[in-house]
Amino acid sequence: MPTLALDAPALERLVSAAVAAPSIHNSQPWRFRLQPETSTVEVRADRSRAVPAADPQGQALHISVGAAVLNLRIAARHLGWAPEVRLLPDPADPELFAAVRLDTPAAAPVPGAERLYEAIWRRHSSRAPFTGAPVPPAVLDELAGAARSEDALLHLPDHEETARLLHLTAEAERRNTTDQAQRTESRSWIRTGEAPPYGIPVDALGPQDALGNLPMRDFSAIHPAEHRAPAHFEDEPRIAVLATEHDTPADWLRAGLALEHVLLAATVHGVRASLLHQAMEWPYLRWEARDPHHGPGHVQMLIRLGYGPEGAPTPRLAPGEVLERP
Template identity: 50%
Template sequence: MSARPSYEEWVAGLVHDATAAPSLHNAQPWRFRYFQGSRTFHLRAQMERAVTHTDPHGRALHIGCGAALMNLRVAAVHGGWHPQTRLLPDPRDAELLACVQLTALGGTSGLGVLYPAVHRRHTSRYPFEETEIPEAVQTALADAARDEGASLTFPTGWHLDEVLELAREAEARTVTDPGRTRDLAQWTHGGIPFSDTETEGVPLYAFGPRKLGGRAPMRDFAGDRPVAGRTAAEFEHHPHLALLSTEGDRPQDWLRAGQAMERVLLLATLHGLAGSFATQALEWADLRWPLRDPVTGTGQVQMVLRLGYGPPGPATPRRPVLEVLDIEQGTPNS
């Protein structure tokens, strides 16, 4: 019979689950503070971990932190708690992104069933099969996004062609943009193989193969740098993309988008799907706008997901919990 974890181990376990979330270039721009007196987590942005050139306004930073917030909520419900959540609770403190108080579980919640996917979900930059995603699965994923205040649509026809063309244009720009090239070099360590002690960024083993053909919109983390031993592969010619959108485009919308994105990805993982991100066009203001729904012309696209049946991606490094968690004895502002 295993020993019951200590209070600190229980709190650390919840944060360990939260930080399994994805973030732009795996920068992990979050920090958690737990107040024992009120069973409350504060989620804070670490602005020094912003990917400054690629994400100058912090939109992707908020989305990554929103994804970590979703994982925390899932883990809390799995543990029998109700995570009472407030976004941006203090207008005077822009870095305080969310407040989560754990109360006795009341009513029912579907979040707990997602818990097995928290540590199974990894970004996969490998080719996917040309297999269609069943309509019932697409509907379930769209419902999951809607539950978090976002919409998820699967572009087809000429709209899909437009999204793919915008991604290609953005990728071509990124390769020749000095600021974004510096971001890639910083968060991939210049393509140098990671040591066992690295805790952040995208390691070489997670780059995936170089794209030899196909239409999948893949970001090449190697940029124009040669990587010894890296293989090339044919990617899918009929990629399945999903656009995640919100009505507004403010920090609270970005946090909602991050939660919706992670909820969709966790559910997709349980349905046997792999996923990666095609955010290149979102990183250029003039390319992001045309991604919107061509019929309604409304909504703000916050994320482009590539989904499909294929190999799961490898686990990427995570910062130790002790680096991202503080535990206080009292209550907030006490």
């Protein structure tokens, strides 16, 4: 087996995959640092791109960075390593969210890893209406398995529970559009014209549901000229609930890994997804999102799944903009 080199081209490919991960408001709140003496890539939080009004505890920040860690791990396997991932490895360095050690070649390919790697570049959130065609049970089972492999749970609520979760999401969206801090912050992440390569471009914004049943985030305070005409969304949305047993920062990171693993597995099967995070931004509503039938777990994200148009790509920071050289 040839010796693997963690050289500049390999590092750029790893970071390129990592920054393709989803993040709240496409804030991309991460930085990467190579420790060459240990062949370790550090994944660090960049709080200059945090969203404190929507995410005062940093739950979404950790989920975003966790998703980037998952992509980096998949890219490392694609390049031939057996990556060792440690979450929050240094209590004295709270901005260091993960360390990915790359000093061991893989003994054998991981089944399905190549398909997930290819999906990294095709995964985009779709804020458009879906057709309403059901996602096959076998695919949903695979997505639940993807979450379990990252120490998280993916619940598939029934019709009544889905309606309750959408009601909570609608209430959270109402609060987001009436709370001044939330409105101002979310509006600041809309990008028009020449803008930094993060945030949400106007042309990536989706319409609102004409019937008001599916509360898609409208980023509030958007200028009327930037609104899309309302559209008819699917009558029976398929919502999946991503949860963890506990609710520590390490659990938030695991939720990020699980979220991206689920999204990539969905992409492999041609399933589109969008994220409903609004209720997670209000502590009482997030607590209410728990389903007692599934035990005392903590909801981390609601994921809308279905079939429809591919989502519009959003801009990404270049590897050189987020990579700290030793």
